[in-house]
Structures are given as structure tokens and as C-alpha cells.
Amino acid sequence: MNRSLLRAAAALALVVPLAAQAADPARLLTYSGVFEDNYTDVVVKPFQATGGNLQFVSGDSSATMLGQLRTQKTDPQLDVVIMDTTTAALACAEGLVEPLTPAMLPVLGQIDPQARAAGGTCGPGVTFDHLVIVYDAKAVTPAPTSLMAMWDPKWKGRIGMDAPPNILGLGLTAVLAHAATGDWKKADPAFEELRKLAPSVQTFQPQPDPYALILNGTLTWGLGWNARGQLYHDRSQGRLGVMLPSEGTIFQINTINLVKGAPHRDEALKFIAYALSAPAQKAFTERMFYAPTNTTAQIDPAAAERTANAADNKAKVIPIDWTEMLKLRDNWNQRWRREVITAGAR
Amino acid sequence: MRRSTGWLLCAPALAALAIAFVWPMLVLLRMSLNVTDESGVLIPAWSLATYKRLIGDSYNWGMSWDSLVLSATAATAAVLLSYPMALFLFRTHSRWRGLLAVVAVAPLLVSGTARVIGWLVILGDHGLINAVLSFFGLPAVTLINNWAGVRIGLTESVMPYATLALLAGFGRLDPRLEEAASTLGSLPIRTFWRVTLPLTAGAIGAAWLLAFVLSISAFITPHLMGGGRVFVLATEIYDAATQTLDWPAAAALSVYTLMLLFVLGGAKVAISRRSAA
Numbered sequence: 001m002n003r004s005l006l007r008a009a010a011a012l013a014l015v016v017p018l019a020a021q022a023a024d025p026a027r028l029l030t031y032s033g034v035f036e037d038n039y040t041d042v043v044v045k046p047f048q049a050t051g052g053n054l055q056f057v058s059g060d061s062s063a064t065m066l067g068q069l070r071t072q073k074t075d076p077q078l079d080v081v082i083m084d085t086t087t088a089a090l091a092c093a094e095g096l097v098e099p100l101t102p103a104m105l106p107v108l109g110q111i112d113p114q115a116r117a118a119g120g121t122c123g124p125g126v127t128f129d130h131l132v133i134v135y136d137a138k139a140v141t142p143a144p145t146s147l148m149a150m151w152d153p154k155w156k157g158r159i160g161m162d163a164p165p166n167i168l169g170l171g172l173t174a175v176l177a178h179a180a181t182g183d184w185k186k187a188d189p190a191f192e193e194l195r196k197l198a199p200s201v202q203t204f205q206p207q208p209d210p211y212a213l214i215l216n217g218t219l220t221w222g223l224g225w226n227a228r229g230q231l232y233h234d235r236s237q238g239r240l241g242v243m244l245p246s247e248g249t250i251f252q253i254n255t256i257n258l259v260k261g262a263p264h265r266d267e268a269l270k271f272i273a274y275a276l277s278a279p280a281q282k283a284f285t286e287r288m289f290y291a292p293t294n295t296t297a298q299i300d301p302a303a304a305e306r307t308a309n310a311a312d313n314k315a316k317v318i319p320i321d322w323t324e325m326l327k328l329r330d331n332w333n334q335r336w337r338r339e340v341i342t343a344g345a346r
Numbered sequence: 347m348r349r350s351t352g353w354l355l356c357a358p359a360l361a362a363l364a365i366a367f368v369w370p371m372l373v374l375l376r377m378s379l380n381v382t383d384e385s386g387v388l389i390p391a392w393s394l395a396t397y398k399r400l401i402g403d404s405y406n407w408g409m410s411w412d413s414l415v416l417s418a419t420a421a422t423a424a425v426l427l428s429y430p431m432a433l434f435l436f437r438t439h440s441r442w443r444g445l446l447a448v449v450a451v452a453p454l455l456v457s458g459t460a461r462v463i464g465w466l467v468i469l470g471d472h473g474l475i476n477a478v479l480s481f482f483g484l485p486a487v488t489l490i491n492n493w494a495g496v497r498i499g500l501t502e503s504v505m506p507y508a509t510l511a512l513l514a515g516f517g518r519l520d521p522r523l524e525e526a527a528s529t530l531g532s533l534p535i536r537t538f539w540r541v542t543l544p545l546t547a548g549a550i551g552a553a554w555l556l557a558f559v560l561s562i563s564a565f566i567t568p569h570l571m572g573g574g575r576v577f578v579l580a581t582e583i584y585d586a587a588t589q590t591l592d593w594p595a596a597a598a599l600s601v602y603t604l605m606l607l608f609v610l611g612g613a614k615v616a617i618s619r620r621s622a623a
Contacts (some may be wrong), residue, residue, distance in 0.1 A: 063588045070388070070593075086386075090591060093387045157471060163574050165589040202471065203491045204574025218470070326385045329590065334405065341575055346492040 025055040026264035026271060029065055030082035030254075032058035034231060034288070042283040047274045053264075054080075054271050062087035069096040069259065076261045079268035082126060082275075085118040085253040086167070086322045092122035097257035100124070104269060107276045107294070115253060115293035123257030126275055127227070127290035130249045130308040130317060131171040134224040134232075136214050137241035147175070147245040150221050151197055158220035159197070160206035160213055163341060164333040168223040169204075170325060171250040173332055178318045179247035185324065187332060191339050198344030204336075214240055225252060230289035230306050248318045251308065254290075371604070378597035386591050396594040400602070406582075413562055413578040414606075416493070420500035421557035424508040425550060427501070432512035433542075436519070447513070451506040458503060462570045465499050466490055469571075491573025499567040504557040511556045515549020548618065555614045559607055579603050 030039065040056050047054055059065040062084035069091055072078065081088075081097065091097045099121040102108045108116065108124060115125025133147065140149070150159055162168040176190035177183065206213050210222025211232045229242040256275055262268045274280055281292035285299050291307035292299060304310060308317065381391045400406050435447050453461060468474045469489035476486045489495050519542065527537040565580040572581070579599060586596035 061588060063591050066591060067588075087591070090386050090388075093385070161574075165585060202573065205569070205572070207570055217472075323385060333590070337405070337577065345575065346488045346573070 023053075024264070025053040026079040026262070026267035027055050027057050027077065028080045028082070028271065029057045029059045029068065029078045032060065034228065038231075038288045039284065042287045043275055043280045046280070046283070047271055050274070052271060052274065053267055059083075066091055066096075070094070076259050076263065078259050079262040079264045080271055081257050081259060082254050083257070084167070085125065085255050086326065088123065088255040088257055089120060089322070091257065092120055096260055097122045098260045098262075100258060100272070105273055105276070107273050110278070110294050110296050111276060112293050112295050114251075115255075118253040119255040119257070123255045123272070124276065125253040125293045126256040126281075127254045127284070128293060128308045129225050129227045129252040129254070129290050130244070130313070131168060131175070131252070132224055132226045132229050132249065133243040133245055134210055134214060134222050134229045135241045135243065136217075136220045137239055139220050140241060143241060144243055145246050147172075147179075147247050150200070151193070153200065155220055156200045157202050159201045160203050160210045160219040160222040161197075161201050162206060162210070162223050163204040163336045165329060167252065168225075169336060170329060170332060171252075171320075172223055173336075174250055174320055174325070175245070175248050175318060184318055184320060185328065187328075187335075191335055194336070194340045195343045198340050201344045202346075204341055204344070211240060226306075226308060227288050227290045244313055244316060246316075248316045249308075249313075250318055250320050253293075374597045374600055378594055378601050380594045380597075382592045382594055388591075388593055396598045400595060400598055409577050409582060410579065410602075410606075413580075416496065416500065416568075416576075416578060417558050417561035419497055420504060420561040421508075421554050423497070423501040424504045424557045425512075425554050428505050428508040428512055428553065429546075429550065432509050432516065433546075435509075436513060436516045437521070450509050453502070454506045458566045459570070461503065462499055462567055465495070465502070465571060469495055469498065490571055492575055493572070495571040495573075496568050496576050499571045500561050500564055503564065503567055504560045507560055508553040508557045511553035512546070512549050515552050516546060518548065519545045547621070551614060551618065555610065558610065562603065562607065 028044070030036070036056060036058055044054060044056055057078065059068070059081075065081055065083050066087050068078065069076075069081065073096060081091075083091070088097070092099075100108065100119075100123055111124050112128075115128070118125040133144070133150070135144065137143070161172070164170045164173070173187055173190045173194070174184040176193050177185065177187040180186075180189035180193075202219060203213075206219065206222055209228075210219060210224050211228060213219040214222055215232065215236055224242075226242065226244070229240065232240045233242050256272050258265070258268050258272060276294055278292075278294050278297040281294040281297040282299055284290060285292045285297065285307060286303045289303060289306050291304075291309040299307070299309075308314060378396060379392050379394070381389050381393050381395050383389055431450055435443065435450060438446070440446070466473070470476070471486065471488065471490070473490075475489060479486060489498065523545065524537055524541050527541045528534070532540070562578075563580055565584055568576045568578050568581050569584065579602075583596045583599045583603070586592045586599065
């Protein structure tokens with residue numbers, strides 16, 4: 001009697017942790033806020049509805065997500081991470097995320113070549129976004145088409161400009177350089193223009209973000225990302241204007257990555273395949289205007305027109321080699337501080 | 347036996363200190379010896395390259411100087427503003443004394459971020475102060491997104507600490523000495539300069555040092571009120587850790603800041619000992 005009781009207890013002791021592990025969800029780390037709200041609604045929940053076992057973990061910036069990966073290197077607690085391509089490249093180089101191959105993920109065959117290239121050997125691009133100018137549509141009429149509209153002296157003290165090392169500031173510098181010289185790396189003319197704009201800048205670090213500061217009347221102009229800009233445009237009934245400048249724009253690509261040593265590797269791969277699939281890509285684009293990276297996704301034309309994939313918009317994208325950009329970043333950062341921000345002293 | 351009992355009693359606190367302070371400091375020191383390549387990849391190493399790079403950049407010297415001046419300014423302003431308030435609280439026999447003391451340190455009950463946001467509303471280009479100036483037909487002043495805003499915010503944020511430090515240090519101030527000076531015909535202002543101030547000098551020094559240390563390590567105020575125009579050690583460490591992902595640089599700057607504080611703390615102790623001797 002006692003022996004059989006012991007056997008049962010031993011069996012239970014073995015089974016309970018295994019059962020608990022089986023029920024333990026895979027963990028996806030990515031941006032919090034509006035990204036989390038919308039991604040959960042149209043991608044994570046439908047995945048769960050198919051039987052997928054995934055939990056959303058709120059991250060802050062890509063940099064802090066990389067920090068989490070670095071600190072968990074020897075004992076990973078995360079399975080999938082969606083982060084900016086420049087940061088993901090570091091995670092890939094440091095061996096924090098796994099290389100992905102078409103044999104592991106057949107859906108890679110449907111992914112745009114630029115999105116595939118963005119992730120290198122690791123996770124591919126899962127969303128495309130691009131730099132835009134956001135403005136107060138009530139104050140700025142008619143709707144502007146060029147960056148140079150901000151240089152009008154009447155906007156003195158009404159401009160928010162995210163300075164480097166923020167990617168938005170680096171992107172604006174590249175766009176101005178490309179417009180002046182045809183080469184985004186030749187930035188001298190860009191700095192000349194930025195020095196002229198500096199006295200009109202109220203803040204070089206809009207907090208919490210330019211969208212909120214424009215909508216509460218603190219700023220009239222700011223730099224932003226298209227997807228969030230379009231979302232706030234709709235939410236504010238058009239008060240927030242979004243301009244893709246005639247001078248061009250740059251892509252921002254988020255890649256989806258499998259954490260090396262992920263405790264729920266199979267479930268993680270299942271989710272990555274789902275997130276890259278045409279239905280998930282279509283749903284997220286139509287909800288939040290990130291352009292899809294799956295070339296077979298059939299996007300509603302009205303939504304597609306508002307993404308980077310619209311033909312007119314795509315033609316304005318300046319191809320940036322982010323490896324080159326990272327090499328220039330320190331120099332541009334210092335030039336902003338020494339030449340631009342000092343010219344905009346208040 | 348008594349000595350070993352003393353160590354035994356101290357052991358839990360020493361263990362907590364080792365885990366909560368010494369170990370993270372060692373990790374920080376180790377991180378500062380790694381290197382970051384030009385693409386931002388963190389490479390494990392035992393190298394002083396990051397320190398050499400930071401020391402060799404004149405920009406960092408300027409930023410260090412700006413940090414020291416900002417912190418000294420905020421600490422001095424906080425002590426000057428807190429001193430009369432703390433002296434009043436120390437001397438008053440009002441039954442409201444306890445309540446007044448709570449009011450003086452009440453800002454500590456509010457989150458630092460919330461207080462800074464409050465300042466943004468008051469000091470903003472269209473904030474309360476400029477609204478009042480505009481009402482009287484006076485020109486607007488620029489009090490945020492610049493150094494002035496950071497000085498104001500930082501001074502306010504460290505004032506409660508300065509008040510507490512002053513109150514704690516006023517124990518040496520014996521009211522009978524001031525009464526004796528008055529009895530001997532000293533005018534109040536002379537009594538203050540010759541009796542009160544020398545007796546409270548130790549408290550002033552301690553309050554100033556505390557306010558300085560808190561100011562030099564403050565991040566929220568320069569970050570939110572500086573408008574991207576104010577570069578100090580704390581914002582630089584934040585940028586290196588979270589924007590450029592140069593963790594060795596962030597760690598090296600943190601070690602450098604810590605060394606600065608050790609030097610200042612050591613100087614304060616030396617001065618206190620000398621004046622006590």
C-alpha cells in the first residue's frame with residue numbers, strides 16, 4: 001500500500017512539472033503602447049485562436065530589448081523578439097538570436113528581398129515603416145509637400161526635432177544630404193540647412209513624443225514614423241497631418257527574431273511563421289499602416305496607399321546601408337551637438 | 347569576544363551591502379573594460395580602450411565641467427533656499443511644527459517625473475509664468491528646454507533633501523549661545539554671522555554635498571527639461587546605454603562619475619576632520 005502510494009507520488013512529481021512546462025507559453029518581446037494594443041488584437045489573439053500558446057511581453061525601445069537579451073544570454077527567458085533592424089543586427093552578430101533558413105520557415109520564400117536582407121542570416125523584416133514629417137493640420141495650410149516648409153521663420157519655436165543618436169535625426173540628415181548631393185553620406189550641405197533651422201527648434205528631444213506635443217498644441221511640426229502618424233491622424237480626426245516629403249524618406253524595418261536557446265523554440269517558430277504569413281501581415285497593415293513584408297499579402301488599396309509600399313511612396317525611399325550609417329553615427333551625433341544644437345540655443 | 351560579536355551583528359548589513367552595491371559596481375567595472383566595435387557590437391575584452399577614447403575627447407571634458415557647474419549651482423541654490431526654512435522649522439515652537447516639516451519635504455511624496463511635468467506646465471512657453479507676464483504686457487521668457495529650466499527643476503528637486511540634512515545637522519546649534527550674544531549687545535545680523543552661521547557650517551556642508559551628489563546623478567530633470575540641449579554625465583550615460591548601445595562607454599562614464607563623487611566625499615570628510623580638530 002505504502003509502496004504504491006510512493007510510486008504514485010513519484011509519478012506525480014515527474015508529471016506535474018512537465019505539464020506545467022507544456023502549458024507555459026512562448027514569450028514575445030516587442031514594443032509597448034499602440035504597437036502592443038494593435039499587434040495583440042490582430043496578430044497575437046488570432047494566433048492564440050489557432051491553438052498557439054504565446055504571451056506578449058511589453059518592451060520599451062529596441063535598445064532596451066537588446067539589453068534584456070544580453071542579460072539573459074546564459075538563461076534565456078524570451079522566445080521571440082521584434083526589434084529595429086539596426087539593433088537586431090547587433091543581436092545577430094552577438095549570437096543572441098538564431099539564424100533562420102527557408103528549411104525552418106518555408107514562408108521566407110514569400111518575403112520581400114529587402115526584408116530578408118534586413119535581417120541578414122537572422123530574423124527577416126516583419127514590418128516596413130518610413131520617416132515622415134508630422135504637423136498640426138489646423139495650423140499648416142495648405143498641406144505641405146516639402147521639408148523646406150519647416151524653414152519658414154513663422155514657425156520659430158514651434159518645431160520638435162529628435163536629434164541623433166535617435167534614428168529620426170539621423171534619417172533627416174540623410175534625407176537632406178541626399179536631396180543636396182544625391183549621396184546620403186555627404187552630409188555637409190545637410191548640416192548647413194540644419195544650422196539654419198536650429199533657431200526655430202523648441203526642443204531637440206520631444207517628450208513623450210512629437211505626436212502628443214502636436215495634438216496638445218505645444219508644437220506645430222515634428223519628425224515621426226508613418227505608421228504611428230497615420231494611426232494618430234485617424235484618431236485625431238485629421239488634426240495630425242502626415243507628410244512624406246518630396247525630398248525623400250528612409251525605411252525603418254522591424255525584424256522578427258528567434259531567441260537563441262529559446263525555451264519554447266517550436267512554438268516560437270510556429271508564431272514567427274504565422275506573423276510572416278499573408279493573413280497576419282494583411283491584418284496588421286490594415287490596422288496600423290506598417291507596410292507588409294510578405295509579398296503575397298493582399299492589402300486593401302485604401303490602407304496600402306498610406307504605407308511605404310504605395311508606388312509613389314516607394315519611389316521616394318532612399319536606400320540606406322545601415323552598416324554604413326552606424327559607422328557615421330558618432331560623427332553625425334557630435335556634429336549635431338556642436339553645430340546644430342548650439343546654433344539653436346534658447 | 348566582544349569584537350567578534352560586533353562583526354557578527356554587522357554581517358547581515360555587510361552582506362546586503364556587498365550584494366546590493368559592491369557586486370553591481372564590480373560588474374560595472376568589468377563592463378567598462380569590454381569594447382564596442384564601430385558597428386556597435388559588444389566584444390568581451392580586458393581593455394582600457396574605452397577609457398582612452400573618452401579621456402581623449404575634449405567634448406567629454408566640457409560635458410564633465412558643465413555637469414559639475416550645474417550640480418554646484420543647483421546644490422548652492424537649494425541650500426540657500428532651504429537654510430532659512432530649516433532654521434525656522436528648527437526654532438519654531440508652533441504646534442504646527444510637525445505639519446510644516448511634512449509640508450517642507452512633501453515634494454518627496456510625488457514622483458520625480460510628475461514634478462518635472464508640473465514644472466513644464468508652469469515654465470512652458472505658454473505656461474503659467476508667461477501667461478502672467480503676458481497679462482502685464484511684459485515680454486515672454488524662455489524657461490524650459492534649456493539650461494535655465496534644468497537649473498530651476500534640479501534646485502527644486504533636491505531642496506527637500508537639503509532641508510532634511512540641515513535639520514539633522516542643526517543639533518549643534520545651542521540657542522543659549524545666540525541668547526548670550528544678544529545679551530552682550532550683539533545685533534541680530536552680527537549674531538547670525540558670528541554665532542549661528544559658524545555653528546551650522548557643518549550642516550550646510552553636509553546638505554550641500556548631499557544636494558550636489560543627487561544633482562550630478564540626476565537624469566530625469568536634465569532629460570525632460572533640457573529639450574535635448576543639456577548634455578551632462580547622467581544624460582550621456584543614458585544615451586550610451588540605451589541609444590548608441592555602447593555599454594562599455596556607459597559603464598566607464600558611470601565609474602568616472604563615481605570616482606568624482608568619492609573624491610568630493612573624501613574632501614568633505616577631510617575638511618570636517620580639520621575643522622573639528
